[in-house]
Amino acid sequence: MRDNQFRGYTVIDLLKDEDFLRWQLLKSEEDALFWKNVINRHPDLAPIIEEAISLYKTSVRFNKFSMTPAEISEGREQLQYVIGQKKKKNARYIMLRAIAVAACIMVAILPFLWKKSEDVQQRDITTYAQALPEVDFNAVDTRLVLGEDQVVTLHNTESSVQYGVDDIVADDNIILQEKVMTSYNQLITPHGKRSTIIFSDGTKAWVNAGTKLVYPNQFSKENREIYVNGEIYIEVAEDKNRPFIVKTKRMDISVLGTKFNVSAYEVDHINNVALLSGSVNIASATHKKDVVLKPNQLYSNTEGTPSIKTVDASMYALWKQGLYRFESEALGDIIKRLERYYGAKIVCDDQAAHLKCSGKLDLKDNLDILLTDLTRALPINYLKNADGDYTIYY
Amino acid sequence: MTNTTARTYDEYENTMLMEFLKGSNEAFSYFYTVFINDLYAYGISLGGDKDVVRDAVQDVFVNIHAGAKNFSSIDHLKFFLLKSLKNKLYNIYASKRVSTAAPFTADVLNFSISTTVLDSIINEEDRIIIQQKIDNLLTKLTARQKEAIYLRFIQELEYAEIADILGTTQHGARKLISRSLKRLRSEEQLLLIYLLKHFCS
Numbered sequence: 001m002r003d004n005q006f007r008g009y010t011v012i013d014l015l016k017d018e019d020f021l022r023w024q025l026l027k028s029e030e031d032a033l034f035w036k037n038v039i040n041r042h043p044d045l046a047p048i049i050e051e052a053i054s055l056y057k058t059s060v061r062f063n064k065f066s067m068t069p070a071e072i073s074e075g076r077e078q079l080q081y082v083i084g085q086k087k088k089k090n091a092r093y094i095m096l097r098a099i100a101v102a103a104c105i106m107v108a109i110l111p112f113l114w115k116k117s118e119d120v121q122q123r124d125i126t127t128y129a130q131a132l133p134e135v136d137f138n139a140v141d142t143r144l145v146l147g148e149d150q151v152v153t154l155h156n157t158e159s160s161v162q163y164g165v166d167d168i169v170a171d172d173n174i175i176l177q178e179k180v181m182t183s184y185n186q187l188i189t190p191h192g193k194r195s196t197i198i199f200s201d202g203t204k205a206w207v208n209a210g211t212k213l214v215y216p217n218q219f220s221k222e223n224r225e226i227y228v229n230g231e232i233y234i235e236v237a238e239d240k241n242r243p244f245i246v247k248t249k250r251m252d253i254s255v256l257g258t259k260f261n262v263s264a265y266e267v268d269h270i271n272n273v274a275l276l277s278g279s280v281n282i283a284s285a286t287h288k289k290d291v292v293l294k295p296n297q298l299y300s301n302t303e304g305t306p307s308i309k310t311v312d313a314s315m316y317a318l319w320k321q322g323l324y325r326f327e328s329e330a331l332g333d334i335i336k337r338l339e340r341y342y343g344a345k346i347v348c349d350d351q352a353a354h355l356k357c358s359g360k361l362d363l364k365d366n367l368d369i370l371l372t373d374l375t376r377a378l379p380i381n382y383l384k385n386a387d388g389d390y391t392i393y394y
Numbered sequence: 395m396t397n398t399t400a401r402t403y404d405e406y407e408n409t410m411l412m413e414f415l416k417g418s419n420e421a422f423s424y425f426y427t428v429f430i431n432d433l434y435a436y437g438i439s440l441g442g443d444k445d446v447v448r449d450a451v452q453d454v455f456v457n458i459h460a461g462a463k464n465f466s467s468i469d470h471l472k473f474f475l476l477k478s479l480k481n482k483l484y485n486i487y488a489s490k491r492v493s494t495a496a497p498f499t500a501d502v503l504n505f506s507i508s509t510t511v512l513d514s515i516i517n518e519e520d521r522i523i524i525q526q527k528i529d530n531l532l533t534k535l536t537a538r539q540k541e542a543i544y545l546r547f548i549q550e551l552e553y554a555e556i557a558d559i560l561g562t563t564q565h566g567a568r569k570l571i572s573r574s575l576k577r578l579r580s581e582e583q584l585l586l587i588y589l590l591k592h593f594c595s
Contacts, residue, residue, distance in 0.1 A: 022578045061510045065438040066431040
């Protein structure tokens with residue numbers, strides 16, 4: 001047997017032996033077994049092997065690169081300095097924030113001081129969202145705004161954003177989140193674009209064109225609140241202990257776990273909620289009494305006047321599949337949706353705008369094809385101007 | 395493969411970790427001193443330039459100070475530091491490579507191991523031979539195998555952590571090391587081990 005060769009080996013001989021070195025390097029069970037066997041046959045080698053192991057441990061080093069003590073202490077000092085600077089900056093920042101928040105609270109409270117209001121109680125997210133500067137929905141790209149100043153630009157026509165445990169995946173970007181401080185994030189989807197967002201609780205929302213979504217980077221323990229100016233279709237992940245509240249300018253929709261579509265463009269006269277499954281509770285700014293919606297009911301809020309009717313609710317969420325169905329809707333309203341969806345400007349004369357139409361449009365077609373189809377079904381014509389804008393006339 | 399027993403830290407070190415998690419600057423400084431050379435050595439081993447590695451290590455510590463600190467143990471902290479450093483270096487060198495005309499297929503970071511035999515009771519001639527013997531063994535390994543071995547036996551990381559750093563599964567990480575073993579063995583030895591296993595147990 002090969003192990004006879006070890007007879008008479010010294011410690012140094014072992015340290016030069018490939019088998020011994022491999023054993024020390026990889027510490028495998030097989031090698032350990034092999035050497036146990038060697039010792040069994042040659043018990044006199046046991047102390048020598050033992051000594052070789054300990055000498056290997058004290059003498060052999062791998063990638064022994066190190067900084068000098070002077071370099072280390074220099075690095076440590078530099079680090080302390082950088083951290084000190086950051087702290088000062090943070091302190092200034094917190095101070096500014098405190099002033100800003102105080103100002104916001106004053107602005108929010110003032111109207112309440114003047115009149116005894118029956119409005120929905122304004123919670124922080126609404127206050128925060130409404131205090132934000134107006135956004136330009138005609139911008140080219142979808143924007144994900146993190147906290148106060150970090151903006152991630154998303155170039156896809158249909159962007160996706162997903163909140164993980166400690167990161168955010170937005171199209172091809174992976175953003176690590178520092179969960180030290182809760183802050184509000186915004187997803188701004190301009191005209192002509194769509195996006196989807198999956199929140200950390202698993203709730204998924206499809207976001208239509210021209211929509212601003214405001215939400216905290218992490219939901220609180222009590223509830224899950226988001227603010228919408230625009231249109232979303234949302235499938236809320238069930239969490240009996242934490243209601244999900246979709247807040248808008250004119251109504252708050254609270255649920256435990258359902259699927260529904262909210263169209264709440266602040267510029268539109270009509271805002272509505274179409275419930276596909278489950279149940280939702282709607283509190284409006286103008287009516288004291290809350291409304292509880294059943295599946296396939298549509299709640300509409302026309303300039304503050306609510307109404308409920310039974311509909312095929314899935315029709316209202318078709319846009320996320322690129323379809324648009326409408327029933328006796330004014331052409332003016334339909335055109336407004338198309339403007340947003342395609343990010344185009346379409347001027348419609350009064351007579352045409354009042355035409356009531358029912359039908360279905362495939363939003364995957366380009367706008368010219370779609371308008372041509374409309375001219376075939378309706379007594380209208382359209383012009384494409386040199387600047388790319390459209391005019392529709394009776 | 396034997397499991398190297400996880401190192402235990404003494405009470406002082408664990409108290410420092412608690413302080414560190416609470417945001418103590420003193421504890422932060424302490425762990426900087428404890429891990430700086432592990433990080434520096436790892437960065438150089440990955441093929442990083444001295445100055446680049448030094449700056450990257452500083453950045454890693456600045457980030458860790460600013461970020462959420464939820465480390466379950468000192469080992470976890472060390473793993474996180476090593477991983478962050480590698481990511482940082484990867485980004486630095488991946489972006490640099492765009493400007494230089496390096497071959498597209500080359501890995502951005504290539505791990506290498508160099509051996510040092512310390513000047514103890516072994517005389518110089520022997521030291522050189524031992525070092526050469528070890529280097530001969532190591533040259534048979536791929537860069538990834540070397541990195542896996544280094545992380546496992548020198549930095550004493552867990553397989554799950556190694557897998558994370560190398561972008562593979564735990565199973566994949568174990569395989570990297572068991573393959574290394576095979577590479578370092580001759581056919582004859584493999585047969586011998588086979589016989590030993592079957593007739594001695």
